[in-house]
Amino acid sequence: MTNWVLTDSWTMTRRGLAHRARRPGQMFVGLAFPVMMVLIFAYFLGGGMRVAGGGDYKDFLIPGMLALTMAFGLESTMVALTQDLNRGVIDRFRAMPMAPSAVLVGRSVDDMLESAASLLAMVGVGLLMGWRWHNGFGEALYALGLLLLLRFAMLWIGIYLGMVAGKPELVQAVQILIWPIGFLSNVFTSAESMPGWLGAIAEWNPMSATATAVRELFGNPGWNGTTWAATHAQLLAVAWPVALLAVFGPLAVRRYRGLSH
């Protein structure tokens, strides 16, 4: 029997793209938020921020914001999935002779395309603000790759949580909880400035690993810490997402299959 995974996944991806094409404004609204955060932190609060080891706060902030934007993408994946589950359209997909995995694969491809687009837009905003990478184009591309890898891991956490939550009301709880988790990292300030144990958590936050790694790759300040986590940021920036994927990918797939129980 023909394997329809690719064809069906592409059909499902097109579905997501058609949604976005119908609401072009939404992408800009989605972008407005991280851009606003960058502006607030760079210009309102940035004056009072001191980068550990010296350097311009803007150069410290932009890579962190890129990591945060990728991580917060978890939310949009989760919302999209709960909406599908609650609208019954998933029932029709499941009663069709299509590849069952296409629903989730299509969702993830669509979200990744959107994330890549917003990542490039954020990079553009950073460049306009005077942020630069200093270690060459190849390293910069690798940094973008690490950011997308983080997004990919968050995406599967989002799919899993979306299926566990099931209801849009529970999505709100996640939307609130994601804030302290986002801030308990070195995205806006270095972990050393936090109380000891909190700083340790922040340092081991997957978002911090990616932020530190991309700062290093971009040649931006803020990566020259001395702890193990800080000196192995590039390793952690790969290991964390891969570990999260290894856990949440199978969980999400199992949960999806479990819809028939």
Next chain:
Amino acid sequence: MTDTDHVIVVEGLRKTYGDKPALDGVDLTVARGTVHGLLGPNGAGKTTVVRILATLLRQDGGRAEVAGFDVRRDADAVRHRIGLLGQHAALDEELSGRQNLEMFGRLYHLGARGAAARAAELLDRFGLADTGRKAVRQYSGGMRRRLDLAASLVLAPEVLFLDEPTTGLDPRGRTEVWNAVRSLVGGGTTVLLTTQYLEEADQLADRISLLDAGRVAAEGTPDELKARIGGDRVDVVVRHADQLDAAAAVVTAAVGADATTDPDGRRTGAPVADRVAALTETLRALGAAGIEVEDIALRRPTLDEVFLRLTGAGATAKEDATV
């Protein structure tokens, strides 16, 4: 093993949610080209049966075959031969009707051109050709239902599952769905229909299974089911409540069968064999006894009464369930 005349064969189907049994040994056979109604109170297991047959849910025990294929072992073969119209619209609300149907066509592997052609055909057939780019969420309830039905027919299914297809529709929308179902059955499609509206089952179904607490409580044609709880009755409503017992005695004597009484409705009645003779005799005897009659009528049992009687859902409420 496979019975070619029977498109749906269900034996001893069981399903438990947690420790709560939803289906407790359901048997069901549906002949090709017929409409089979699945009736029962809320929670009787109607939707569970449909979801198992449509491969959305796995049974815990028993066997279910659709179009000759086992729903568990050959789920994909079953999916090629069924259409499903569930209680809630199974559509992408953000897309237009055409985009929805083209997407489903592609997922049925009709190819881009095949899917587009089929979508155009279905939109035309269900009077949705002029909906343009409008998103489904802006559709009226009736339009949405028609599109949902069209989406169930992309592959011209052998078996169509309709799970409460007209819930929430106005009478016009309901008639539209009924007509669509009749024309499908005319074309050879087999339909399994669950409904809360007994009139709907009476109108559409060739045979009916009454489901109660996860079991089939009764099965037969609508007429057979009506006959099962007795034939015609004569019903009398007296003007003065204190004459009710006397009236019951007169009715019993006049028709030769024990009359039952309903004090709240000041009503008494009994099953009759010879309709007109029983009516005239009852009327004459009541007049002779000096009992003032407010209303007297002959009537057939409705499916509502069959439903209430056979499912035991309201043994006490059955007297109220008249016309």
